[in-house]
Amino acid sequence: MTFHQPDAIRYYTFQSFDEEHIKHAVFTRKGGLSPEPWSSLNVGGLRGDDPQRVYQNRVLSFQAVGCDPASVYDVWQVHSTDVIWTNNSRPASVRHRKADAILTDRPEVTLFMRFGDCVPILLCDPAKGVVGIAHAGWMGTVNGIVVEVIRAMQTAYRCNPKDILAALGPSISVDHYEVGQEVVDLIESKFGRDANELLVRKNDSSHFDLWKANELLLETMGVRNIEIAGICTACNLQDWFSHRGESGRTGRFGALITLDD
Numbered sequence: 001m002t003f004h005q006p007d008a009i010r011y012y013t014f015q016s017f018d019e020e021h022i023k024h025a026v027f028t029r030k031g032g033l034s035p036e037p038w039s040s041l042n043v044g045g046l047r048g049d050d051p052q053r054v055y056q057n058r059v060l061s062f063q064a065v066g067c068d069p070a071s072v073y074d075v076w077q078v079h080s081t082d083v084i085w086t087n088n089s090r091p092a093s094v095r096h097r098k099a100d101a102i103l104t105d106r107p108e109v110t111l112f113m114r115f116g117d118c119v120p121i122l123l124c125d126p127a128k129g130v131v132g133i134a135h136a137g138w139m140g141t142v143n144g145i146v147v148e149v150i151r152a153m154q155t156a157y158r159c160n161p162k163d164i165l166a167a168l169g170p171s172i173s174v175d176h177y178e179v180g181q182e183v184v185d186l187i188e189s190k191f192g193r194d195a196n197e198l199l200v201r202k203n204d205s206s207h208f209d210l211w212k213a214n215e216l217l218l219e220t221m222g223v224r225n226i227e228i229a230g231i232c233t234a235c236n237l238q239d240w241f242s243h244r245g246e247s248g249r250t251g252r253f254g255a256l257i258t259l260d261d
């Protein structure tokens with residue numbers, strides 16, 4: 001990833017997307033208006049922070065990368081496998097739909113999501129002019145949100161997985177992602193023999209590798225270009241919000257992607 005800090009706001013971009021006709025960013029927590037424990041660029045609306053500040057933080061984020069704040073399309077992220085493709089932005093008067101992946105082929109729409117340990121998955125098909133973003137925690141990973149979003153790119157936009165670029169942003173690393181036995185059971189039933197590679201046992205606990213699991217699922221779908229940031233949110237609290245790393249008292253950072261016309 002490449003780091004940018006044009007002003008107070010600091011964000012990262014993926015190298016593999018740099019040459020394409022898209023604009024994207026994964027925003028750190030720096031440069032916003034919110035006080036602790038949301039300091040400072042919190043874009044999560046359900047974390048106890050003032051909604052007006054949360055809104056302003058999103059506007060500042062968009063402006064920092066030259067995107068019109070009114071071009072936003074976002075959803076209510078619920079750890080589902082539901083994918084939405086949209087031709088329009090979402091005006092403030094229109095309620096969020098529930099979903100965990102969004103796609104568009106319209107340059108006037110900017111896709112936006114919020115993260116605080118779950119994996120931000122950015123997608124782009126330069127051949128078909130399609131961009132997407134998905135949200136994958138353990139549940140979305142086990143249930144295959146990333147499989148569903150690639151399928152949706154194929155059916156809705158006739159994308160060829162070989163053309164798709166995928167990138168996994170900062171999120172919780174396997175070292176800091178302990179999961180309970182009920183989650184281990186689900187991982188083993190979903191991934192079969194591959195589960196061994198995705199689960200790390202430490203003393204009496206099990207840890208889940210969200211990066212490797214989503215990479216594996218993308219490869220299964222035929223996606224060849226996958227960039228992994230390899231940045232752990234819980235280890236880098238100066239830059240990222242981490243639900244686990246801050247015991248739930250924290251905010252959410254944003255990520256956006258749009259076609260650059």
Ligand SMILES: [Zn+2]
Nearest residue numbers: 176232234235
């Ligand atoms: Zn960590």
